[in-house]
Amino acid sequence: MGRGARGPSMHDVAALAGVSHQTVSRVLNGFEGIRPETRDRVLEAIERLGYRRNLAARSLATGRTGVVGVLSPDNPTYGATSSLFAVEHAVREAGLQPLITTTSGLPESVESALEFMYGRAVEALVIMAPSRSVLEVHDRMGVEVPTAYLLTGDERGRWSVSADQSKGAEMALQALLAAGHTAIQHVRGPLDSTEAQLRSDAYSRFMAQNSLARLPILEGDWSPQSGFDAYVRLDPRATAVFCANDQMAIGLMHAASVGGRWVPDDLSVVGFDDIPEAAHTLPPLTTVRQSFREVGTLAVALLTAALEGREPPDVEPLMPILVERDSVGPPGERKRSW
Amino acid sequence: MGRGARGPSMHDVAALAGVSHQTVSRVLNGFEGIRPETRDRVLEAIERLGYRRNLAARSLATGRTGVVGVLSPDNPTYGATSSLFAVEHAVREAGLQPLITTTSGLPESVESALEFMYGRAVEALVIMAPSRSVLEVHDRMGVEVPTAYLLTGDERGRWSVSADQSKGAEMALQALLAAGHTAIQHVRGPLDSTEAQLRSDAYSRFMAQNSLARLPILEGDWSPQSGFDAYVRLDPRATAVFCANDQMAIGLMHAASVGGRWVPDDLSVVGFDDIPEAAHTLPPLTTVRQSFREVGTLAVALLTAALEGREPPDVEPLMPILVERDSVGPPGERKRSW
DNA sequence: CGGTCGGATGTTACCGTGAACATCGTCCGG
DNA sequence: CCGGACGATGTTCACGGTAACATCCGACCG
Structure with missing residues (x-):
């Protein structure tokens, strides 16, 4: 297994800035007690080296991954996809990483998708389950991370987000x-x-x-x-x-x-x-x-609240809107001649 | 930052199986020279503990992430989404991890999406660029990972995968x-x-x-x-x-x-x-x-070949198919009465 | 004027894995 | 009968961060 080219590390930055690597870490994590002059030196060194922090190392040290798994049907329908993209955006916006995984809905496909995500140590899940069988597989595998459900109607009570x-x-x-x-x-x-x-x-x-x-x-x-x-x-x-x-x-x-x-x-x-x-x-x-994007955004709000230990907001089912166009008319045998 | 609950590690497995952690590692990585009896003991211990390997640690040790970034338009159209899902599936199938990130196509959105992926140390990219401006941002940011392009016509030569x-x-x-x-x-x-x-x-x-x-x-x-x-x-x-x-x-x-x-x-x-x-x-x-799924699959084949140092396959533009239905008729003023 | 306190920073240990190298026992050939 | 080779396994170190603790230094106080 060829090892990838490694970029500069914190130590490189520290050396260039004339500080310890820990100070670099503190700067990156927005610590308070840092002399502005020191911070600037560090930031400049980061800039100069094009340093990016190694998330694997960070994750190993903290025990956190910041990954939110998203299980999506692999059927490219407008509604599901709209919600999916809204979820993706909201997760990223929340400073987390979306791990989108698709499934055909067949039990073995659902299982392998979930197994994949668990193997990635997801900290939360968004399950877009158009069918009850997906929920069954998920329940059977019994994992404990906070989970929001989309496309499930109100099946899961407060964790289900959907239009009414x-x-x-x-x-x-x-x-x-x-x-x-x-x-x-x-x-x-x-x-x-x-x-x-x-x-x-x-x-x-x-x-x-x-x-x-x-x-x-x-x-x-x-x-x-x-x-x-x-x-x-x-x-x-x-x-x-x-x-x-x-x-x-x-x-x-x-x-x-x-x-x-x-x-x-x-x-x-x-x-x-x-x-x-x-x-x-x-x-x-x-x-x-129905507002597909909104349910996606809401689902993520639910999860971030749960992850941060805040009380999850109560999610009311969203109100859909009737759009009247021309496919409804009065009944009757007014057959149009053609 | 509260540290997540840590699961069992290789050392726990090793202790239970009465071997060293390295032997566990070898079993997991399919090494050859292991006595079948030892292997079985290790596998049983893994099973018993419900052990999952820590990918952060693995990634840190190997310097590889196995992440393939996928930049997708956030527009839920049938074609793009079909390709996207095919890419997702193929990437996972190849033992890698897809990191799907959507963008509106506006330069700052493209930039933040790419920045996000680079920050995740992607080893390859699939850029679904419906518009040339996406390519421009990508080029400007100049990163060196193997990149396949979708939805770009033949703009990128052999790295562009598309129907003809x-x-x-x-x-x-x-x-x-x-x-x-x-x-x-x-x-x-x-x-x-x-x-x-x-x-x-x-x-x-x-x-x-x-x-x-x-x-x-x-x-x-x-x-x-x-x-x-x-x-x-x-x-x-x-x-x-x-x-x-x-x-x-x-x-x-x-x-x-x-x-x-x-x-x-x-x-x-x-x-x-x-x-x-x-x-x-x-x-x-x-x-x-046009076969959207096929171009997605092909793009990933291109990238996995590149990642493994194999010569990338030559990708011929895929042949589309004419589907004749009823919206074409002879010209003329045959106005239908209605 | 010395001690103490607190802010700024450095030092060390550790996270869980893989790679390199070390070790141990055994088998085989000289 | 002994030494080397080899197969199976163990030991150590490094990866790049974060956390906990240590240190240094100046200011303030008694």
Whole structure:
């Protein structure tokens, strides 16, 4: 194993500045009792040598790594990625180091990803767990570092950071109801997904509360293709569909158009997430926007508080926003001629 | 600075197994000359104590970190993120540690991201530089680790890994030409972007080679909104548009529909990238697929070869694939009644 | 005017690992 | 029967920081 070229060390800096290495250490760590003149000499020596401190040595001496593990799904969706990048930024901002590791979600993949991070001595974790199985693996491996959860709905109580999924779903459904729809069907996300479950539960609750007949819930996998496929399984009576995300809504609108049904005249559709494309589908998609970046930032705030021994802030679920565009219209058989 | 709880060390393992710490080290590093019986005793002790080696200490002793820095745009687009995740996976697979750092692309952001990574003593870099300014900052900071470039077209010669942008653009244009279009306009990506430049150059070349009049090149920023905005600036003579990515194509098709022009009857559109939504736009988008994951994997192969002192493999630009769907039709004034 | 105190800085030990070198026993050949 | 070689393992040191403690020196006080 060839050893890397080593840069200058504290001792080199100390020698150049005519002080001891400990004084250099004190300067770097912002110690108080240092004569300004000495500090300047040290800083100049650092500058001259292009010195960078060796974090491995520091970590070895202090027993701390400052590494925050981030487990992310390896699926490049807009929402998850937005949150991921917000987490990355916030972690770095907090003076810590993000260790982003992706997983397909299969148990062995989750396990190897977590094993990798534990092997790196992470001091905190952000688990972006779109599916419950990820949580199960994590629980089974039982490690003790502070952990925040994203994409898990409210599964983990105060450690779960998320937008209010139920409220969001309600907003979407309310938009349909307000337009006059009563035969509303739901295309949910994967059974395994906690967020999909919350939205789906909200659907059932909403229908019950408004004394509407609950049509069979169709299952998709978040992909546009699965939305497309869901269309043919739609109940003929349905005049409106609440899709659990925008991508499936896009696929479903495509299928509707192939099937000769026009959105919003023959079928109303709402999505969830407000991905950038949602404003430009045909027709532009009415959807529910959630602030992905905000949940990422909040999760890190939770962890830094825990790491510094402060009381973690209470995280209220974030309020989503209904974005009304053109995919919702009144029900009825106003078939457009084409 | 409170010191973290320290786990068992090699010495603890050694004591339990009745050997010296060096023997433990040898077992862990797969040394040859160890009696099987001794090895087993050591492994059992490791198991019993739940020992994990301290990478900080290892790194300090060897002078190596095994960290590969990955600079990524903080823009959660499908393509960049796909490559990013492929890089992450490949780096980990190679026994190294990815250090993913995002940047907005603004010089000070790029600089702080690079500074962060250099401070972590990265041994190699993957720079995902959608814009030339990122490269400039990187060059200015002048560091010597092996560096692979993504999203830069062929800017960096053999160190640039990418799909063949020119060929891809040609394929897109050829599809339009084959359908009978001669008045083809181009909506390019940002001026600063090397990939946009390559596609744009390919457009100019293609038009010249086929003796077609080059219509003014419009500039977008990759977003659907910018594609939408470009529509009104379209030349009235244009019967077809080559958009430099799918998102802009989506926005442009939206605008066309608002403007009462039908795709593909009144206007043909091709995109670039083949994002998952492209198969489900109205109409489904003809586009050029490039293998984002593959370029990510290849970039890492390049770096691991360099790190191990092997001759880096020659990386041929990857061949993109034309995906023909329904957004291209023959030119003409066959306005669809609606 | 000497002792003490406190601020500024130096000295030493230690963190956990890997590398170089030392040691020990055994086997084999002269 | 002894010495060298070799295989298996142990010992020591270095890596580059931080923490604890030691030291030095000037100022202030009794």
